[in-house]
Amino acid sequence: MSLFLIRHGETNSNRDKIIQTPDTELSDLGHQQAYKLAQRFNMNDVEHILCSDYLRTKQTASPLIEALGCKISYSSLLRERNFGDIRGLSYDEVGHDFHQTDYRPVNGESIEQFSERTTQAWHYICEQSLNAKGHILVITHGLVLRELVKHQLDLTLHPNWRMAEYANTSIIEVDLKDLKTVYLLCDTEHLNNEEINQGGVV
Numbered sequence: 212m213s214l215f216l217i218r219h220g221e222t223n224s225n226r227d228k229i230i231q232t233p234d235t236e237l238s239d240l241g242h243q244q245a246y247k248l249a250q251r252f253n254m255n256d257v258e259h260i261l262c263s264d265y266l267r268t269k270q271t272a273s274p275l276i277e278a279l280g281c282k283i284s285y286s287s288l289l290r291e292r293n294f295g296d297i298r299g300l301s302y303d304e305v306g307h308d309f310h311q312t313d314y315r316p317v318n319g320e321s322i323e324q325f326s327e328r329t330t331q332a333w334h335y336i337c338e339q340s341l342n343a344k345g346h347i348l349v350i351t352h353g354l355v356l357r358e359l360v361k362h363q364l365d366l367t368l369h370p371n372w373r374m375a376e377y378a379n380t381s382i383i384e385v386d387l388k389d390l391k392t393v394y395l396l397c398d399t400e401h402l403n404n405e406e407i408n409q410g411g412v413v
């Protein structure tokens with residue numbers, strides 16, 4: 212059995228490079244990606260879905276719940292990094308690199324605060340995965356996945372992991388027994404050759 216870490220489907224803000232708000236919805240393409248994601252897992256033994264409580268992740272999980280009928284839990288620990296007062300602005304309007312490690316967004320999370328929260332999120336995922344008899348799916352966000360890959364997972368099988376593209380609905384498959392070994396990294400096979408927007412990670 213495996214733990215699958217999954218990014219939400221595309222939003223118009225992803226496409227247009229706008230820093231997203233909690234209530235950002237999936238785009239039409241994002242809904243199509245979520246449907247294809249559900250098709251990929253339709254025949255698998257999924258026991259539990261853990262999901263960020265933001266709208267775009269809930270909408271990504273919706274076809275999975277309908278297809279699988281499994282349990283789902285929502286957690287604020289799985290939210291994207293909070294960029295505070297610059298949420299809703301385009302990258303051009305912000306005018307600087309808001310991913311710099313020393314950037315502290317007003318009314319948002321510093322990188323240190325975000326890293327601490329993603330560590331708590333990983334502990335939550337591990338606790339929820341104890342004694343699981345089926346697959347566990349985690350629906351979350353691009354920056355969260357990057358933090359988990361960087362600090363929590365064993366990338367021995369993926370020496371070029373720093374070059375990975377965290378596309379919308381991309382999948383990271385982790386061994387559920389050791390919760391370290393990564394089998395698939397940012398896989399989008401379920402999308403076939405469909406065009407994917409990878410412009411923004413938040």
